[in-house]
Amino acid sequence: MRFCLNWIRLTFTFCWVQGIMSYSFKQPCVTQVSEPVNMGESPVWDPRLGKLLFVDIHDGRIMGYDFDTQTLDVAAAFPGNDLTPIILTKNQHIVLAGINRSLAKVVLYQTTAEPEILHTVQNNKPKNRFNDGKADSKGRVWIGTIGHEPANGPLELNAAALFKFTKDNITNPNIMIDNVSVSNGLTWSLDGTEFFYIDTPCEEIVKYDYYAETGNIANRKVVFSTNEQHMGYPDGMTIDEDGNLWIALYGGGSVIQVNPSSGELLKRIPIPAQYTTSVAFGGPDLDVLFVTTSKRSLTSAERIGQPGAGSLYAITNLGTRGVPNFEADI
Ligand SMILES: *[C@@H]1O[C@H](CO)[C@@H](O)[C@H](O)[C@H]1NC(C)=O
Numbered sequence: 001m002r003f004c005l006n007w008i009r010l011t012f013t014f015c016w017v018q019g020i021m022s023y024s025f026k027q028p029c030v031t032q033v034s035e036p037v038n039m040g041e042s043p044v045w046d047p048r049l050g051k052l053l054f055v056d057i058h059d060g061r062i063m064g065y066d067f068d069t070q071t072l073d074v075a076a077a078f079p080g081n082d083l084t085p086i087i088l089t090k091n092q093h094i095v096l097a098g099i100n101r102s103l104a105k106v107v108l109y110q111t112t113a114e115p116e117i118l119h120t121v122q123n124n125k126p127k128n129r130f131n132d133g134k135a136d137s138k139g140r141v142w143i144g145t146i147g148h149e150p151a152n153g154p155l156e157l158n159a160a161a162l163f164k165f166t167k168d169n170i171t172n173p174n175i176m177i178d179n180v181s182v183s184n185g186l187t188w189s190l191d192g193t194e195f196f197y198i199d200t201p202c203e204e205i206v207k208y209d210y211y212a213e214t215g216n217i218a219n220r221k222v223v224f225s226t227n228e229q230h231m232g233y234p235d236g237m238t239i240d241e242d243g244n245l246w247i248a249l250y251g252g253g254s255v256i257q258v259n260p261s262s263g264e265l266l267k268r269i270p271i272p273a274q275y276t277t278s279v280a281f282g283g284p285d286l287d288v289l290f291v292t293t294s295k296r297s298l299t300s301a302e303r304i305g306q307p308g309a310g311s312l313y314a315i316t317n318l319g320t321r322g323v324p325n326f327e328a329d330i
């Protein structure tokens with residue numbers, strides 16, 4: 001499936017022109033770059049493919065946005081499953097994916113390939129599913145769950161956990177943080193001594209001391225709270241080359257930039273979709289901040305007001321850029 005619509009090119013051209021105009025004012029430029037999916041999440045730039053990969057969680061799809069051709073395609077699809085996150089591996093054809101509560105290997109762009117299930121967590125919580133996850137500098141996989149979300153009803157709180165998978169013990173992941181509700185937003189400081197984490201309903205970005213050699217964490221501290229200003233719920237997170245955090249605010253229709261050392265809010269950039277889910281730097285120069293969004297929780301009236309909800313957005317002209325992802329070694 002390919003969405004190569006003229007309007008995407010037109011909005012790009014418009015933003016390019018707007019980008020030149022706003023350059024002198026150093027204003028970020030936000031552009032919708034894809035057709036909407038249902039619930040976009042887990043954006044990751046794959047420099048080998050030249051694509052921004054992301055997922056459509058409840059449709060079990062991995063999407064690929066080609067930076068050069070500005071087209072969106074389906075890199076893998078397992079309808080009937082929840083699929084998130086995706087984590088790059090050392091093999092450019094294979095990603096690790098969370099499928100329901102299972103960590104699996106998925107071959108991209110091979111329609112007949114079935115996922116290879118490596119391990120399933122929380123068998124005592126069958127309605128949990130995996131949520132955000134990333135590889136650390138040693139290729140270990142940090143991936144957390146989310147409690148049961150009934151179609152009509154509150155999320156089950158404190159039923160999730162953050163796991164760490166290592167190559168030599170793939171069927172015995174360590175529980176790194178327990179009693180979590182919605183495991184989200186993880187990233188590491190540039191010097192590799194801090195681990196940043198989000199449990200979404202807590203409305204906090206927290207940090208731990210991180211020991212790269214052992215893969216241990218300790219000494220939890222709150223870096224920033226979205227609660228006082230009612231900004232929205234912190235969801236996906238990444239770090240820029242200056243060491244500042246970028247966080248998507250679920251329900252808050254925006255992304256924010258926070259200095260994790262001072263706790264200062266540096267920027268808030270509105271996105272024309274209320275449910276902004278995650279962020280990742282991409283493009284050949286890692287200077288475009290891609291933002292995934294969801295339309296899943298919008299009423300039909302709200303969907304009319306937010307026609308771009310569910311699509312991938314690109315923010316340019318930010319004056320900073322990202323750092324390369326670590327690849328999983330599993
Ligand atoms: C994921 O969950 C769905 C719905 O419960 C189920 O139909 C599907 O078989 C599960 N997939 C895997 C790989 O366990």
Ligand SMILES: *[C@@H]1O[C@H](CO)[C@@H](O)[C@H](O)[C@H]1NC(C)=O
Pocket residue numbers: 168169172
């Ligand atoms: C794997 O994990 C199990 C359970 O925690 C432990 O007993 C075992 O020693 C581990 N094996 C390796 C190779 O680390």
Ligand SMILES: *[C@@H]1O[C@H](CO)[C@@H](O)[C@H](O)[C@H]1NC(C)=O
Pocket residue numbers: 158179
């Ligand atoms: C889990 O977290 C909640 C909310 O922070 C707290 O009330 C509860 O005591 C915790 N439970 C355990 C077992 O740590």
